[in-house]
Amino acid sequence: MAMRVILADDHQLVRAGLRSLLQSFADVTVLAECSDGRDALKRVEAMQPDVLLLDITMPGLNGLEVARRVPAISPSTKVLVLSMHVGPEYVTQALRAGVSGYLIKDAAVEELRLALDALAMGKAYLSPAISQSVLHEFMRTGKEDPDADSQLQKLTARQREILQLLAEGHATREIAARLSLSAKTVESHRSQLMDRLDIHDVPGLVRFAIRVGLVSADLV
Amino acid sequence: MAMRVILADDHQLVRAGLRSLLQSFADVTVLAECSDGRDALKRVEAMQPDVLLLDITMPGLNGLEVARRVPAISPSTKVLVLSMHVGPEYVTQALRAGVSGYLIKDAAVEELRLALDALAMGKAYLSPAISQSVLHEFMRTGKEDPDADSQLQKLTARQREILQLLAEGHATREIAARLSLSAKTVESHRSQLMDRLDIHDVPGLVRFAIRVGLVSADLV
DNA sequence: CGCGAACTCAGGTTTTTCCCTAGTCCAAAT
């Protein structure tokens, strides 16, 4: 009973490693590799594999979204999520997306073997590493990133102020009004801080602001 | 850092075996053995152990009930359930009872070691054998998390896709190009998903996408 | 078969952003 597997991960090296690893298992056949979610869905639909080994963080169409769609296009395919994230925000979503397993990327090879065996028997496999998240669905991970924090220090006080207001969702005009400045000045600050951070789009700024703790992702 | 453990199981031979096993771990001290739930609670209250290794099926007061009462009488004690049952009826009850781990009796010795290590680090441990049950429960109670996941489910697949690309910082045109759509179509999707989420600025969308795990704040 | 929802797109208007330039102020370097 050869297990037919499709591999989806946006990092080439990771894919290659996994492929090699999987092919060392006598009962596993790697049908295809994909580097993005859209491609993965296409191939799953075409090949109807037994297992889709799926990374969560992929550009364009992420793994969670892929997992949600798989049952519709290939009902017999079991999704085994391969993630570097152990946090509840990923774990709970993935489990609800109907996956059959959740493996952590730094798990031992034996765990991959265990997971595949479980899937082959129609059972599920959850990595022990995510036990914590499973138990506490609602847990906050307010961890800081000291590396990105130094980036923040490259900005002037004024720029940080503008950045925060921007990330909070205030329009340029509102910011100008609040700070008693011309809208043009605010634009200017924004442009300059973008240059410094080498981030040239608003979403990037927002992600940065969240990463360094300037704003929180969960404010209403 | 010796780990102080109390053992509760109604079978004498099982207790003896576990005691011997636990004592083979240098960092574990077995404080007491109990053969029923009532006795277990008394000893836990008196000794405030680090870990209560607890069988579920016990006469008088079963393990689930014991687990529920432990936090009140010894808040620092972590409950590690030791059960022969992998079915959802036991698993879900135990997890709701606030245990820190769930081991099945035919697990390997290494698993016990893993579980104890996890507890020592303040983390949880769930035996892979119960993954199936955990997953079932997750899907059954999929009506939870109204502030995040259900919001996301209000969007169509296409809208989620657009939202993700948007939050990743791609310009409208890029998104259109990648999806082989007109820029106008992308605008239309964006506008509609904004209405559905009742979020009317890009930073807000990005924060939302991060909150629900569509994108990660720390991607380059 | 109609109906609604999802998906698609265009034209025209308004708003925002982007790029370039430029002035003032102040502190540090020369």
Next chain:
DNA sequence: ATTTGGACTAGGGAAAAACCTGAGTTCGCG
């Protein structure tokens, strides 16, 4: 004392994006 440079301010004009309105297609469902 003069110059240099960073921070802060701001305008004009071009470019892009967003907004509004309207509309065609498809697809599943009652």
